[in-house]
Amino acid sequence: MKKTWLRDYIIRRLLYAIIIAWGILTVTFVLVRIGPTSPADKYLANLAARGQDAAQVIAAVEARYGLDQPIYAQYLNYIGNLVQGDWGWSFSTSMPVIELIQTHWIYSFQLILLSSIFAGIIGILIGIYSAVRQYSRTDYIATFFSFIGISIPNFWLGVMLILLFAVQFGLFKTYYDTSLPLFSLANLKQLILPVITLGTGMLAGYTRYTRSAMLDNLRKEFVRTARAKGLPERTVIGKHVFRNAILPLITIIMFDLGSIVFGGAYLTEIVFGIPGLGRISFNAIFADDYAVVVAITLIAAFLILMINLITDITYTYLDPRIRYD
Amino acid sequence: MTKRFGIRNLALILPALLIGLTLLLDIFVIETIVEPLVYLYIALGGIFIIYVISPLYASRRLVNYYWQRVKRNRLAVAGLGFILFLILLAIIGPFLTADPTAVSFEEKNIPPVGFTLKESIYELETGQFITRTATGDWQHPLGTDNKGRDLLAMIISGAGVSLQVGLLATGIALALGTLIGVISAYFGGKTDNILMRFTDIMMTFPFFLLLVLIVFIFGANLAIIVLVIGLTGWTGTARLIRSETLSLRTREFIMAAKALGASDGRVVLTHLVPNVISLIIVIATLSIPGVIVAEAALSFIGLGDPAVTSWGMVLRAGQQTLDTAWWVAVAPGVMLFLTVLAFNFVGDGLRDAFDPRSSL
Numbered sequence: 001m002k003k004t005w006l007r008d009y010i011i012r013r014l015l016y017a018i019i020i021a022w023g024i025l026t027v028t029f030v031l032v033r034i035g036p037t038s039p040a041d042k043y044l045a046n047l048a049a050r051g052q053d054a055a056q057v058i059a060a061v062e063a064r065y066g067l068d069q070p071i072y073a074q075y076l077n078y079i080g081n082l083v084q085g086d087w088g089w090s091f092s093t094s095m096p097v098i099e100l101i102q103t104h105w106i107y108s109f110q111l112i113l114l115s116s117i118f119a120g121i122i123g124i125l126i127g128i129y130s131a132v133r134q135y136s137r138t139d140y141i142a143t144f145f146s147f148i149g150i151s152i153p154n155f156w157l158g159v160m161l162i163l164l165f166a167v168q169f170g171l172f173k174t175y176y177d178t179s180l181p182l183f184s185l186a187n188l189k190q191l192i193l194p195v196i197t198l199g200t201g202m203l204a205g206y207t208r209y210t211r212s213a214m215l216d217n218l219r220k221e222f223v224r225t226a227r228a229k230g231l232p233e234r235t236v237i238g239k240h241v242f243r244n245a246i247l248p249l250i251t252i253i254m255f256d257l258g259s260i261v262f263g264g265a266y267l268t269e270i271v272f273g274i275p276g277l278g279r280i281s282f283n284a285i286f287a288d289d290y291a292v293v294v295a296i297t298l299i300a301a302f303l304i305l306m307i308n309l310i311t312d313i314t315y316t317y318l319d320p321r322i323r324y325d
Numbered sequence: 326m327t328k329r330f331g332i333r334n335l336a337l338i339l340p341a342l343l344i345g346l347t348l349l350l351d352i353f354v355i356e357t358i359v360e361p362l363v364y365l366y367i368a369l370g371g372i373f374i375i376y377v378i379s380p381l382y383a384s385r386r387l388v389n390y391y392w393q394r395v396k397r398n399r400l401a402v403a404g405l406g407f408i409l410f411l412i413l414l415a416i417i418g419p420f421l422t423a424d425p426t427a428v429s430f431e432e433k434n435i436p437p438v439g440f441t442l443k444e445s446i447y448e449l450e451t452g453q454f455i456t457r458t459a460t461g462d463w464q465h466p467l468g469t470d471n472k473g474r475d476l477l478a479m480i481i482s483g484a485g486v487s488l489q490v491g492l493l494a495t496g497i498a499l500a501l502g503t504l505i506g507v508i509s510a511y512f513g514g515k516t517d518n519i520l521m522r523f524t525d526i527m528m529t530f531p532f533f534l535l536l537v538l539i540v541f542i543f544g545a546n547l548a549i550i551v552l553v554i555g556l557t558g559w560t561g562t563a564r565l566i567r568s569e570t571l572s573l574r575t576r577e578f579i580m581a582a583k584a585l586g587a588s589d590g591r592v593v594l595t596h597l598v599p600n601v602i603s604l605i606i607v608i609a610t611l612s613i614p615g616v617i618v619a620e621a622a623l624s625f626i627g628l629g630d631p632a633v634t635s636w637g638m639v640l641r642a643g644q645q646t647l648d649t650a651w652w653v654a655v656a657p658g659v660m661l662f663l664t665v666l667a668f669n670f671v672g673d674g675l676r677d678a679f680d681p682r683s684s685l
Contacts (some may be wrong), residue, residue, distance in 0.1 A: 023526035156658035263533025
């Protein structure tokens with residue numbers, strides 16, 4: 001009974017994800033097509049600047065992008081190529097976009113992972129404490145700082161951290177050093193400022209979400225029952241309140257990933273010169289390298305789609321209340 | 326009732342006339358090149374009068390009651406004060422300060438009032454490094470950047486840009502989000518399904534990356550940036566308004582309107598939308614900071630309108646001169662931060678005031 005129900009749900013959810021993925025591809029295709037300049041124009045302008053023969057270049061570009069074909073064929077080609085893993089050619093770096101992404105994704109990943117750990121642990125702990133001691137002095141201070149953390153634009157925070165700790169005090173280098181091995185203390189050290197930059201807004205958000213999720217559950221009757229049974233406060237908070245608060249918390253944290261974290265990481269990478277996906281998209285913008293900019297937006301959207309899918313399925317699996325809707 | 330309709334009709338006719346007139350001027354009198362933003366201003370102004378000013382005016386007692394509740398939140402009042410100050414600064418400031426784009430290399434890197442800076446500069450005539458001491462004076466209260474541009478003038482210009490983008494883009498996003506949300510909930514079924522699936526698709530795009538992509542494709546221009554933020558930022562609003570409308574849809578006054586033979590358009594525009602106005606006002610105040618930061622971030626990475634001086638652009642210039650002129654990076658960020666904080670405080674205050682459960 002339970003097994004078939006869950007399987008049906010997963011299949012339905014997967015089909016739905018495929019529809020959304022198709023929608024994402026279509027929206028991007030339409031955007032690129034209705035734009036005032038076509039990818040070929042930008043490509044051409046760039047090649048013409050290097051003094052190559054125009055006629056040859058036009059033929060090559062049109063064949064490369066399939067611009068000589070009717071629009072529905074272009075559309076089918078576009079989707080077909082992406083599905084088969086051909087994400088286009090980056091002329092500014094002279095390599096396939098997919099290879100570019102394969103060499104750079106790790107930098108974005110380490111930044112987002114470390115920031116999430118930093119923000120998650122501290123934010124959730126402060127949030128729990130704040131909720132348990134509601135209206136205490138600590139609660140007020142935490143609320144105040146979470147307000148500031150949410151309001152501070154992260155790219156400015158990054159610039160200020162560089163100004164203070166790198167330029168004035170000289171504790172850090174002002175620029176990210178790619179020659180350091182990824183798994184080394186020196187690399188970890190140079191990620192401190194970027195992680196604070198990206199993590200502060202996340203931390204403030206997590207503190208607020210945890211606090212309100214905990215407060216929602218603290219007022220429930222089963223908490224009173226647990227206390228009446230004489231359970232120690234630790235168990236009441238840890239087992240009864242927090243366990244119930246964690247599910248909505250995870251959903252909201254996953255939702256933040258798309259709206260706040262990816263954009264924040266993009267800017268953080270630019271501020272600190274970390275060669276992640278945000279930074280290569282930024283470089284591609286100024287090189288008019290169409291394929292890269294489109295590909296990175298697509299990848300971020302697909303990641304969010306996948307994360308949402310996994311969150312939804314796990315949520316349904318873990319929370320028996322949803323299953324009978 | 327009749328009085329309210331007077332204002333409503335006026336608010337409908339006046340912007341339409343103004344838009345028509347501006348359009349005619351724009352097309353036939355070649356000398357007046359009207360900025361595309363002007364049309365947006367007029368159209369959104371009309372919507373604002375119909376759906377915000379006129380209902381607020383019609384229910385002055387309620388407004389007074391809510392104002393008493395908001396007033397008790399001191400942070401919200403402070404935030405409101407700062408926003409009013411910013412609006413005044415953006416309107417009056419440009420007349421009082423120098424041209425923010427005026428370059429003067431004799432006056433470069435002057436620190437703000439109260440700061441002195443020693444820097445060694447290379448002198449062409451002698452070929453030697455000399456130490457120059459620059460002291461801030463009241464001619465440039467916030468100092469100048471490495472091209473000698475007055476920082477105060479740039480900040481004031483940026484305030485105007487940020488407010489314009491914030492208000493206009495939020496206006497578009499809210500109008501669109503409300504319409505989609507209300508229509509989705511009111512008609513339900515297939516309409517709801519299609520609109521909400523489209524909302525899901527738009528929500529799956531990371532907001533800032535989508536902005537970057539579209540501005541990259543269509544070019545960096547203030548009107549385009551406003552439109553793009555407006556046309557992509559409506560998703561959250563649509564969802565909130567939809568769920569609010571779903572609970573309104575079955576209420577008696579809607580059924581009564583339908584029973585009296587009101588058309589769907591009339592039910593949506595005169596019965597449903599006015600009833601979600603308090604929610605819209607809260608969403609508006611809480612979305613403006615996000616929009617302002619998004620614009621600043623776009624300018625910061627070099628995708629802003631190069632024709633206007635915005636905070637993001639000044640910050641971008643400031644990051645490149647952190648070791649020689651730190652104040653250039655500090656000032657625009659502080660303003661940005663305070664603006665965001667102010668709108669967040671006001672939005673929170675309004676939300677609490679409108680929430681009947683909160684005991685203020």
